[in-house]
Amino acid sequence: MAGTQVFRGAKLATMTGAETPYGLVRDGAIAVCGKTIEWAGPADALPEQFASAPAEDLGGRLVTPGLIDCHTHVVFGGDRAGEFEMRLNGAGYEAIAKAGGGINSTVRATREASVAQLIEGALPRVDAMIAEGLTTIEIKSGYGLQSETELAMLRAAREIARRRPVEVVTTYLGAHATPPEYKGRDDAFVDEVAIPVLRAAHAEGLVDAVDGFCEGIAFTPGQVARVFEAAKALDLPVKLHAEQLSNLGGAKLAASFGALSADHIEYLDEDGVRAMAGAGTVGVILPGAFYTLRETRKPPIGLLRKHGVAMALATDCNPGSSPLTSLLLTMNMACTLFAMTPEEALAGVTRHAARALGLSDRGTIAPGMRADLAVWDVAQPAELAYRIGFNPLHRRIFGGQS
Ligand code: DI6
Ligand code: FE
Secondary structure (H helix, E strand, C coil): CCCEEEEEEEEEECCCCCCCHHHEEEEEEEEEECCEEEEEEEHHHCCHHHCCCCEEEEEEEEEEECEEECCCCCCCCCCCHHHHHHHHCCCCHHHHHHCCCCHHHHHHHHHHCCHHHHHHHHHHHHHHHHCCCEEEEEEECCCCCCHHHHHHHHHHHHHHHHHCCCEEEEEEEEECCCCHHHCCCHHHHHHHHHHHHHHHHHHCCCCCEEEEEECCCCECHHHHHHHHHHHHHCCCCEEEEECCCCCCCHHHHHHHCCCCEEEECCCCCHHHHHHHHHHCCEEEECHHHHHHCCCCCCCCHHHHHHCCCCEEECCCCECCCECCCCHHHHHHHHHHHHCCCHHHHHHHCCHHHHHHCCCCCCCCCCCCCECCEEEECCCCCCHHHHCCCCCCEEEEEECCEC
16 A cells, blocks of 8 residues: 555554553554554554555564653743752742742743743753653643733643644643732632633633642632633533642542543542542543652552543653653652552553543554554563663654654
């Protein structure tokens, strides 16, 4: 077939959810036409129609779906190394936030940055992720908290997809924190800024989904529900930072809106897990924030498994609670800190991450899927989560292009 390309000599971790661990095909082949996988399976079963297509031997290397980071705040101004230092000298994350530091210090720096500066700041972080096989990234707003800067963050996020071979999914996170000019007037901020700016950003085509931060230091379930109602009216999917530092019933609220995901969820209880299972809401596990904040309460992995809630894994890359740009290290942390299995970790950055973004065209190696692939110099898939600080990526294929 014209324009078709075949990869042979590949050990495929198809991640299709089939019975075999990792959906592994030991001696596999993949036929790619344009941006799409036409066929994938055992090399000796490659259909006749692909026999004459140009073929490339991958030398027995492991091929996985391209990695997907489904929760990042990778666009922001400034950094918070000073705050990191303060925490290690005894100040708490919530105390720093209440004293005007934390998220609001990044808000100040982000408001001072131009779109060009936001892009320049984010690209090295995105490049570090791409170097580890990333092909799709979600990027949130939420450090502007005023019209102009929220729009600037989302424009910067869209521009990253034009500057780099990576797909970007944007999330509007206007209800992330209350900025200083609205201090003590959270409700007014939600109604006068978070919701109207969502409508403006949506009108500019900048929003793929809507998120909120439901927490004692952020917004109540009632305030989040108002933002979600506005999202629903625009036909936008929702997701939520829920149960990170306490249990306010955020995951249950998210599930009641049919949310794509509830994220962090360290304090999630079985009731919340049941609600997520019923709604098909993905649990996004963020070990980078748990690690950085030296939290001790772990997400209820056993309950999520028991109720069949899909678990995704993401970096939560942000300057405060998770200055992390490595999905491989995220996988390792999920295994070592939360006892997720290496297979769950890989599913968390492929199949389940795609689901957390509402994307049905990626995250597995199967016919009809985007030809986003990562080729690794490893003998077995468990090595991806096993190593610490080592990058075995051999090459990345993005939309069929090397
Ligand atoms: N939870 C997080 O982990 C990030 N945002 C949120 O709602 C942290 C944001 C920050 O500290 O800058
Ligand atoms: Fe986050």
